[in-house]
Amino acid sequence: MVHFLEVYGYWLVFGLVFAENLGIPLPSFPVLIMAASMVNAMHFSIAGLLLVSVMGALAGDIVWYSLGRVRGRPILKLLCSITLNPDSCVSRTENTFVRHGLKSLLVAKFVPGLNTVGPPLAGMLKISPLQFALFDVGGITLWAGSALALGVIFRTQVELVLGWLQTFGQFGVLILAVMVAGWLLYKWIERRRFYQLLEKSRITPPEVKELIDKGGEIVIVDLRSDFSYDTDGVKIPGAIHIPPREFEARYKDIPSGKPVVMYCT
Numbered sequence: 001m002v003h004f005l006e007v008y009g010y011w012l013v014f015g016l017v018f019a020e021n022l023g024i025p026l027p028s029f030p031v032l033i034m035a036a037s038m039v040n041a042m043h044f045s046i047a048g049l050l051l052v053s054v055m056g057a058l059a060g061d062i063v064w065y066s067l068g069r070v071r072g073r074p075i076l077k078l079l080c081s082i083t084l085n086p087d088s089c090v091s092r093t094e095n096t097f098v099r100h101g102l103k104s105l106l107v108a109k110f111v112p113g114l115n116t117v118g119p120p121l122a123g124m125l126k127i128s129p130l131q132f133a134l135f136d137v138g139g140i141t142l143w144a145g146s147a148l149a150l151g152v153i154f155r156t157q158v159e160l161v162l163g164w165l166q167t168f169g170q171f172g173v174l175i176l177a178v179m180v181a182g183w184l185l186y187k188w189i190e191r192r193r194f195y196q197l198l199e200k201s202r203i204t205p206p207e208v209k210e211l212i213d214k215g216g217e218i219v220i221v222d223l224r225s226d227f228s229y230d231t232d233g234v235k236i237p238g239a240i241h242i243p244p245r246e247f248e249a250r251y252k253d254i255p256s257g258k259p260v261v262m263y264c265t
Helices: 002-008 010-021 028-037 046-071 073-079 086-105 113-123 127-155 155-168 168-199 204-213 226-231 244-253
Strands: 220-223 260-263
Touching: 010 046, 010 086, 028 046, 028 127, 046 073, 046 113, 046 127, 073 113, 086 113, 086 127, 113 127, 127 155
Parallel strands: 220 260
Antiparallel strands: none
16 A cells, blocks of 8 residues: 555545545545655645545545435435445434434544435435535545544554554455454344344235235334435325334334334335
8 A cells, every 4th residue: 555655646545535435445544544644755745635535535425415416315225235234324324414414424424334325315405515515525624634633643653553564565464354354244144144033024015915904903113214204205004103213212102912013114
């Protein structure tokens, strides 16, 4: 990475930040720390690094903001489907925006998932482009500024780590790759176990309709967030709407003694 920074300089920083904000899992934050720690050796400037970082992140965010504004909820579901925790991605980001509004963009870069999902959600909510850009730039500046500050403050420690990697060469890179692969494998196994548990108790919409047509007394609980419930345009007749964040306080609203079907997106 040091060699690539020497060869491509600001363009590499811009490309990594832009790609990460498009959803590609590339480590731009550590690269910013590394670049900041080597400003003298590589003839970088902190101001220049901050500028290209803001431009790269904003360019990526504008792409998703525009898609969210034009395509709406399908874009949000698409992004969440490629995360390691898609089951809570949509509801978590929606609830965050409902509670905090545009201020969420100020911390979005520090929150896994919200970084990529925040811009299209802002587009879905029809937030004006100017407002989005102002808050997004504020959040990007905090994010990139913190990485650059860490690089300057811990310059000696970063140089030690880089020296260790150069000493061990490919073996050191292999260790890091194995650690990352192990974490990804753990999350994948955890996700598969969760899905297997769901499959044991899953019921399809046609099966629910068949039960109702046969006169079966079932209770349908709509677990969509308030935002999803209001914007989807689809309401289930007779269903009890309990948003996930209210479930613990309102679970007693669910009648006992009858089969219960939970619906969520």
